[in-house]
Amino acid sequence: MNSADFAVIGAGVLGVNVATELKRRHPGASVVLLEKEAQPGLHASGRNSGVLHAGFYYTADSLKARFTRQGNQRMKEYVEAKGLRINRCGKLVVARDERELEGLEELLRRGTLNGVTLQELSEAEALKIEPRIKVLRKALFSPNTATVDPAEVMRSMVADAQALGVTILPSTRYLSRRTGTIVTSAGELACGYVVNTAGLYADQVARDFGFSQRYRILPFKGLYLYSSEPAGAFRTNVYPVPNLKNPFLGVHVTVTVDGHAKLGPTAIPCLWREQYGWSGNFHFSELAEALGMSANLFLRAGFDFRGLALEEMRKYYRPHLVTQAASLATGIKTDDYVRWGKPGIRAQLVDTAKRTLVQDFCVEGDDKSFHVLNAVSPGWTCAIPFAEHVCNEIERFGGATAPPAQG
Ligand SMILES: Cc1cc2nc3c(=O)[nH]c(=O)nc-3n(C[C@H](O)[C@H](O)[C@H](O)COP(=O)(O)OP(=O)(O)OC[C@H]3O[C@@H](n4cnc5c(N)ncnc54)[C@H](O)[C@@H]3O)c2cc1C
Numbered sequence: 001m002n003s004a005d006f007a008v009i010g011a012g013v014l015g016v017n018v019a020t021e022l023k024r025r026h027p028g029a030s031v032v033l034l035e036k037e038a039q040p041g042l043h044a045s046g047r048n049s050g051v052l053h054a055g056f057y058y059t060a061d062s063l064k065a066r067f068t069r070q071g072n073q074r075m076k077e078y079v080e081a082k083g084l085r086i087n088r089c090g091k092l093v094v095a096r097d098e099r100e101l102e103g104l105e106e107l108l109r110r111g112t113l114n115g116v117t118l119q120e121l122s123e124a125e126a127l128k129i130e131p132r133i134k135v136l137r138k139a140l141f142s143p144n145t146a147t148v149d150p151a152e153v154m155r156s157m158v159a160d161a162q163a164l165g166v167t168i169l170p171s172t173r174y175l176s177r178r179t180g181t182i183v184t185s186a187g188e189l190a191c192g193y194v195v196n197t198a199g200l201y202a203d204q205v206a207r208d209f210g211f212s213q214r215y216r217i218l219p220f221k222g223l224y225l226y227s228s229e230p231a232g233a234f235r236t237n238v239y240p241v242p243n244l245k246n247p248f249l250g251v252h253v254t255v256t257v258d259g260h261a262k263l264g265p266t267a268i269p270c271l272w273r274e275q276y277g278w279s280g281n282f283h284f285s286e287l288a289e290a291l292g293m294s295a296n297l298f299l300r301a302g303f304d305f306r307g308l309a310l311e312e313m314r315k316y317y318r319p320h321l322v323t324q325a326a327s328l329a330t331g332i333k334t335d336d337y338v339r340w341g342k343p344g345i346r347a348q349l350v351d352t353a354k355r356t357l358v359q360d361f362c363v364e365g366d367d368k369s370f371h372v373l374n375a376v377s378p379g380w381t382c383a384i385p386f387a388e389h390v391c392n393e394i395e396r397f398g399g400a401t402a403p404p405a406q407g
């Protein structure tokens with residue numbers, strides 16, 4: 001039987017960074033990173049907007065607030081050190097009505113509490129930054145928001161992990177747990193300590209270890225529409241004021257690392273976890289679970305799930321999605337937005353006791369295993385400090401002193 005001192009399940013940006021950090025802290029230990037796909041980064045970490053958020057959406061007591069400002073800085077240092085591309089284009093947040101102006105104030109308040117640089121701009125000042133935006137009296141500008149190419153960054157981080165001595169096992173699916181071992185599609189693996197960063201399947205893996213008892217993942221699909229306008233048609237990212245009662249930021253204009261604009265992502269509830277298309281990766285048990293959870297939330301959610309789901313589903317209709325974005329800036333026309341991009345799916349955690357969507361990152365663990373639940377946005381931005389936090393927590397639980405695995 002194969003063995004590992006640390007087995008990390010799931011090679012997205014979090015799994016890769018956790019495995020790298022574990023190996024850095026314990027150079028003599030064997031660290032194995034299991035990935036069910038043929039290569040790392042094929043799910044959320046390779047399908048996100050690539051935005052390095054600044055950290056002003058989150059309440060000051062949250063893990064998201066704690067890691068975003070630092071993560072933004074650390075990811076920028078990383079891409080610069082590696083010579084990878086970055087677009088330091090910043091971001092404008094605009095209000096579209098009086099109610100959203102109050103939301104803008106709240107974002108400014110949260111940003112100040114979180115130590116994030118934000119500028120409150122008049123209409124004239126905002127138009128100097130982005131002549132196409134539609135402004136109601138004032139806007140917020142975040143100079144530290146930037147965009148990177150997620151696939152490029154993932155390739156580099158995977159190479160770093162391997163250079164340090166992390167063993168990556170592609171096409172190896174975690175199946176179940178036995179005492180002291182995990183069962184994978186490539187056989188059994190004896191493990192000293194298990195870290196679960198399995199994204200859309202993190203709640204299922206966690207339940208095998210006695211965690212995630214009150215949580216279930218409800219997947220939400222993010223569709224993107226690419227602009228056919230030339231690079232530079234937008235100078236900065238343009239976002240609406242989000243409904244802070246739910247964890248999604250609303251349809252916005254993202255300027256990619258090569259200067260092109262894309263609209264999205266949507267937040268459409270999925271019928272199964274990896275429902276990127278109409279039938280691929282279908283599992284009946286996941287359909288039943290998603291339908292059951294959605295029905296429960298439709299009837300008895302602690303927030304307006306019905307309104308959210310119905311509005312989001314309308315965004316499958318391209319002209320509706322374009323119209324939403326057109327409320328943010330001038331010249332956004334259906335004819336320029338015909339190409340759908342690669343969708344991404346958020347591993348959104350539902351608190352089944354409270355019937356709410358969990359807003360913050362959520363982690364659980366003990367001296368044998370550790371589980372990263374709800375690694376939703378801005379998990380990409382936060383990956384480096386978040387992974388360090390995971391390793392600190394493992395040490396706190398005494399996991400790093402677990403007896404070495406016996407093969
Ligand atoms: C549409 C969208 C847009 C986003 N935009 C942004 C953004 O602009 N900025 C930002 O900061 N964040 C953004 N995010 C969030 C960010 O992408 C995630 O927080 C981050 O990628 C999560 O990384 P992860 O490693 O936890 O998950 P993933 O990248 O999903 O990795 C989990 C891995 O686990 C593997 N796995 C699952 N089950 C098993 C198993 N049984 N055995 C072995 N392997 C398994 C999967 O194949 C997968 O590779 C966005 C997310 C989405 C979906």
